[in-house]
Amino acid sequence: MIRETPFHPRTAVANQTGLWSHWSGYLAADRYQMSDKFEYFAIRNSAGVIDTSPLYKYRIHGADAERFLSGVLIRDIRKCRPGQAHYTAWCNHDGWVMEDGVIFRHTEDEFLLTAAEPNQAYLEDLRGPMRVIIEDVSDEYGALALQGPYAREVLSKLAPEMETIGYFHLTPAKIGRVPVTISRTGYTGDLGYEIWVERDDALEIWDRLFETAAPYGVIPAGQTALLITRIEAGLILIDVDFYSARYSWNDDQRATPLELNMGWMLRDLESDDRAFIGRRAIEREKAEGTSRWRTVGIMADWEDWDRAYNARGLVPPKDHTPEHGGMMIYDEKVRQIGWTPSFVYSPVLQHHIGIARIRPDHAKVGTKVGLEVTIDHRYEMVGSVVTRLPFYNPPRKTA
Amino acid sequence: MAARNKYDAIVIGGGHNGLVNGAYLAKAGLSTLILERRHLVGGAAITEELHPGFSFTTFSYALSLLRPEIIHELELTKHGFMPLLMPTTFAPMENGDYLMFGQDKNENHHEIARHSRRDADAYDAFGHMMEQAVHGIRPLMDSIPPDITSKDPEERARLAAIGSYLADLPPKVLHSLVRLLTGSAADILEDYFESDILQGLLASSGIIGTKVGPRSQGSGLVLLYHSFGEHDGAYGAWAFHKGGNGGFTQVLASAAQALGAEIRLEAPVDHVVTRNGKATGVVLEDGSEIEARTVVSAVDPRRTFLQLLDPRELPADLVEDIQRFRFQGTSAKVNFALDANPTYPALPGRSDMYRGFINIGPSLDYLERAFDDAKYGWYSQRPYIDSCIQSNIDPDMAPPGKAVMSNFIQYAPYHLRESDWDTERERLGDVVQARLEEVFPGFGDLVLHREVVTPLDIERVVGLTEGNIFAGEFLAPQMFFFRPAPGWNQYRTPIDGYYQCGSGTHPGGCVMGAPGRFASQQILGDLAKRR
């Protein structure tokens, strides 16, 4: 049976479209209102509330928790102090990415790891003799992401400590009588927070939040709105932009951290002596320059896009519904040099943008490439340019 | 430090067209100065905090016609360009019922069917007809029209090209276009629809800003013009710009400055200086002179030709044409700061229907009767109201839980038969407020602040002659080849180096930017030839 998140009694009422998708076995609203673009703009202009409860959550604690994690995660967890969070990834021994996720450090020896896929057995099997307990607490907590320029103002009314909490920090707080954890994290590339609450208190948090937030035009936002924002934010998505190395059939499906634009997580590799899974392979890849791909942005030339459609007597479409396909990318000699697994028309940038996987020699920002689009069942090449990720990065995100 | 007094180009007027024009000239490398009479740029597109915490869109309030090229070429998104699409349109009815449109085509279908099953189907057919008409005429609107008076073979060839372009359109599209361009909005709408509410709602776009009723010839043209906009590939879509239309002109100003244009506020131009038929600069009202070989007027045609210049320098025909150019403003605004959203009795406790246009013009008869008052020199006693509460989707506009409401009013003719606008200003406010009280009982109790803007105020504050919101009526003899005058529809003037780029030039008014952009192309083309 498909499951319901702790907020379901409220999201079910709010969802006027009857459209749900299945996210890790839970119902997740695709869009609450007839116009998902309106939900998108709530995130960019006011704030949107996204129910992110379906994420897998693992409490990892015990005297050796830090040591354990520093051998699993590619980013050095020792640099993540209590009250901080890291966006990180974990690899297999061949240096292929298995998954990415956010790890929250509550205390010296207590962490919460979020993941898109189940990881209980995988993590347990790596424990060895270490004193560390891994608990799947996925069902015990609900999570609400409050994302957008008004997020801080709204949340500070409920929990004054929000005024000062820094980007990728977290703090225990109380909303009314309810204990919560609030982190300054999210998947939208905007100013935003996530509120972690025990299952039984979830509805009270929803009600309290909306009581305060609604007058600011804050509304629930569905998956579509979230997926537009994450492309603008240049944030990759498993099973779309990459596949877990665990379940891939061949190396074409796999990717390394360097290929997925995660090189910055490994910046201090020389000075850190951790033996983490995949390290040797990553070092080899770094030293020998064997990365096959770069993950970059690609932006379609607006004039060329319009030209291609106008030539067929069509109104050039500007559709903000994300396309998770794989449009091909070519160089000037029409050799395939990559593809774009996530593509969307960005309303705030007024351009078609995509997260792209491109061969390193064509991945320099500013490189002109061709993007293959299908118009009336015919292939057309639209001029495009390689850009930096993220596409949209307002100063308020980290300010 | 003394202000610099020599530039390559001077733009007179910091309305959106002046800003667009100045930005393009600066982008092309000209040292460019934009001179604005007021303490802020934007002209008819401004946002002002008239009551603490409440941002009023004093004049213009919604965005649709802005040309997408401008967004890209001036990189407006880098400066905060953000159109917030309207998710709803709400049309209250006289009997307390309503018509509400959302974003879902099929949901709208069912909503129309509550009023007429026939109309529910016809709505899609009408929409398709309009889209095709817009798509058909777009290339003409999106280019500089030929000079119909010219014997130059190139101009003649462009004229002929228009002929063949039109001849190549599907006959049905061409016919729709002719009907729209020459007929009344009512004739077209009655072909498709039978329900008063849908006719009234759609006909409203045919009267905005213009002294016509829905049954007047010419309202079809206004209807077409207002469908000509686009957001994100959707024709005819309307949005609020974040922070109001003033938020948009601030974005433009920032883009213009980033491209190197200089903006000087509180710098009213007295006149353009000419020597031997050539523009050499401007003199400000304080007497100081600033030199430039290119001077662009971004104000309306009356001012461009008859006020900033000595008419004796101009051909008599042109002077006559400009004197005849019709302004006759008929629109007003009544804006409110409200303690909360108003209540619509049929939808108690709800405000989700107030996120786009609220159209108080429930039938063709209602609109036509409102026009009747104006025909005889008075303002409508039951006016047409195009209302918006932008604060419902833009929290920047009002404190949380409060509302700021813009009401565009017709008809309010500039020339009143028996009184004047300084006498009638607050009475107009009362008439409008009384009408809103009928629609939203209890409205008056919510009012924290009221701003009444008469056509006279539009003229005084923005400088738009007779308060015409488009810098000249949208009448067929004042469009395309003839905007603002035959022979002078290509942004040039008889004075060398003196150009026009305001809404009185092709394609026309609205927050569109096309006149400013086309004029810059013309100017830069002429400069290139001169070299």
Ligand SMILES: Cc1cc2nc3c(=O)[nH]c(=O)nc-3n(C[C@H](O)[C@H](O)[C@H](O)COP(=O)(O)OP(=O)(O)OC[C@H]3O[C@@H](n4cnc5c(N)ncnc54)[C@H](O)[C@@H]3O)c2cc1C
């Ligand atoms: C009440 C009202 C509502 C409207 N609603 C809408 C709407 O919702 N959507 C829409 O698209 N359009 C709307 N319009 C129309 C639209 O706003 C105008 O067509 C457009 O803004 C005109 O822009 P412009 O740059 O051509 O001229 P203006 O905005 O008129 O700018 C001219 C500028 O020149 C300045 N100026 C004048 N004389 C001098 C001088 N001698 N020296 C220096 N500066 C001078 C003025 O102060 C002004 O800033 C509305 C207009 C009005 C009046």
